[in-house]
Amino acid sequence: MATSNQNNQEMPNAHLHELFVDELKDVLGAEKQLLKGLKKMSKAAESEELRQAFDEHYSQTEGQIERLKEVFSSLGKAARGKKCKAMEGLLEEADEIIESFEGDPALDAALISAAQKVEHYEIASYGCLVTYAKLMEHTEVEELLQQTLDEEKQTDTLLTEIAMSGVNESAS
Template sequence: MKTSESKPKNQIASTESARLEELFVDGLKDIYWAEKHLAKALVKMSKNATSEELKATFDTHTVQTEEQITRLEQVFEKVGKKAQAKKCAAMEGLIAEAEEIIESTDKGTMVRDCGLIMAAQKVEHYEIASYGTLRNLARTLGQTEVADLLQQTLDEEGQTDQLLTGLAETYVNEEASVE
């Protein structure tokens, strides 16, 4: 039998769990920053969209994003942490890309809408990845209520992605191709 000065098994599990919880909370801080900044970016995207349907989609998602921010604050409360934001480099880059699309496309064109849909879907896919991972971590940590809240947001992000795809496939891409 090998003897070592390692920690007892339950202490190792406790340390690993603490590290996982720290990673989870860090992920919450990251997506919290992301959502707060996205809410502002969506307003700008709406103002710069050509199609009324795309503007309405961005407006609806702005309201939904504000609700998601409130839901994240509930998540922080449930895990006993203060709601804090940590700069999210990924969302910062995605928002910058959306702004670049606005600057590099002509106002009032479907080409701009096509670009805005592309930028918005990149954001949705980032959020889907983030919320899916956070939901899974919450489940692993035994935070069932938190996982349910994160699942609700994950479902909303998926619906928004499908809505954007529908707009692109229904008419935006086709109209952009003939401008």
């Protein structure tokens, strides 16, 4: 620990650096876990529009993982994720929804609910990371993380639009 503090002494708010790197590892792990979950949710979705949204977010998530690798590289760190217990729980809940609502008209509405919980977790995670990067004046890293945060917010909005365009009504 002493060496990381010595290396970061000149960085503003250097006390956040270790937390920042730990959170980056967590979100990298979460994104990798999410890839599997998105495949399952896409397969289970009945609405073609929802299936397409899951497939698009899968591709977007692959890009977000690459962006996180850039962030790690920019910080001089190896891009190693760790198992994200929060994402694990959210994806377990999505699996339960798929099992419980298979063949039910409410399946797509339930999938959207599960997916939005994932998005809100990611929005919270990336929001914190953007703030930490800003406070430590990691401008390039801040921009990369902001790009991902914006994508997560757009996905959340898209899921709401799909829900409101008929998925929720057809579930009633």
